[in-house]
């Protein structure tokens with residue numbers, strides 16, 4: 536395997552078509568799904584020359600933790616559909632790569648077991664705030680006790696996106712023996728995830744009273760919301776359109792990044808996900824103001840292709856591509872990138 540795209544092709548061969556389409560698909564006409572990748576393709580990198588540096592520095596520090604490269608694993612649900620080891624395998628790959636895994640609240644391995652499988656891994660926990668705040672609090676306590684270092688609150692999901700691939704396959708539940716392990720509620724069984732239109736900034740405020748963990752708001756697309764996030768104490772914002780799976784026809788994330796970075800003005804780290812498939816995409820995002828990016832589907836393709844090894848290979852391919860692109864751009868460090876190194880078509 537020489538590129539992330541080849542992993543997708545292999546994963547497609549290996550996966551049940553309904554599961555492949557669940558992972559690959561987006562909402563509506565999948566305009567945003569395509570736009571995320573296409574927008575990176577429209578940007579050009581403008582390299583600098585003769586800057587003479589022997590070594591490249593890829594590591595970044597985010598919310599007080601070091602990541603060996605500016606690529607995190609985005610939260611994605613249901614890893615056991617891709618590989619029997621599920622999120623355990625992903626966490627081990629992330630630990631080996633020395634980066635950060637954002638574990639989905641909808642993981643098919645309980646957060647405690649993900650942490651136990653990879654004690655070295657830095658884990659952040661993704662949360663959909665449930666309208667039942669007592670239940671939300673119990674999930675937060677589990678994430679804290681498991682050693683998660685941040686809460687990534689997904690704010691683009693006031694309703695579930697309408698994904699026609701899932702509807703066509705009739706994919707609306709996990710197979711027997713699999714469930715969202717973090718949604719267990721004692722004798723009440725496993726609760727369904729509620730994506731509620733009633734969630735508001737007031738809930739973020741209450742969450743801050745519940746936990747001392749830093750809160751990252753994921754799914755910010757409007758610069759005004761980025762400003763509001765900071766006013767509400769967000770420790771970081773994540774520019775995301777949920778990989779095109781929620782509201783279709785939103786802009787590509789990389790297109791919104793410059794405005795959001797300007798709004799945030801260095802107050803907190805800015806993360807971005809959506810369509811990152813190459814080291815050059817990572818460079819473009821960093822140059823335009825991101826502190827790091829996250830990848831969603833590529834990690835699932837690696838997992839489906841070859842479990843922990845496949846997910847690890849996906850991360851190492853990205854690392855090698857970043858290092859090579861940095862070298863060719865005349866940068867000794869990921870911090871040397873600046874907006875002048877990215878050109879847009881007229």
Ligand SMILES: Cc1cc2nc3c(=O)[nH]c(=O)nc-3n(C[C@H](O)[C@H](O)[C@H](O)COP(=O)(O)O)c2cc1C
Nearest residue numbers: 558609610611612639689777778809810830831832
């Ligand atoms: C199969 C799948 C499941 C996802 N599950 C979640 C989730 O549980 N929570 C969440 O906040 N985002 C979820 N996302 C969105 C990702 O975190 C991320 O925003 C998106 O995948 C990034 O785009 P990329 O796949 O193009 O890298 C999911 C995405 C996919 C593809």
Ligand SMILES: CC(C)CC(=O)C(=O)O
Nearest residue numbers: 611612641692728777780
């Ligand atoms: C189970 C879902 C809530 C996970 C998700 O966010 C997604 O499929 O995009």
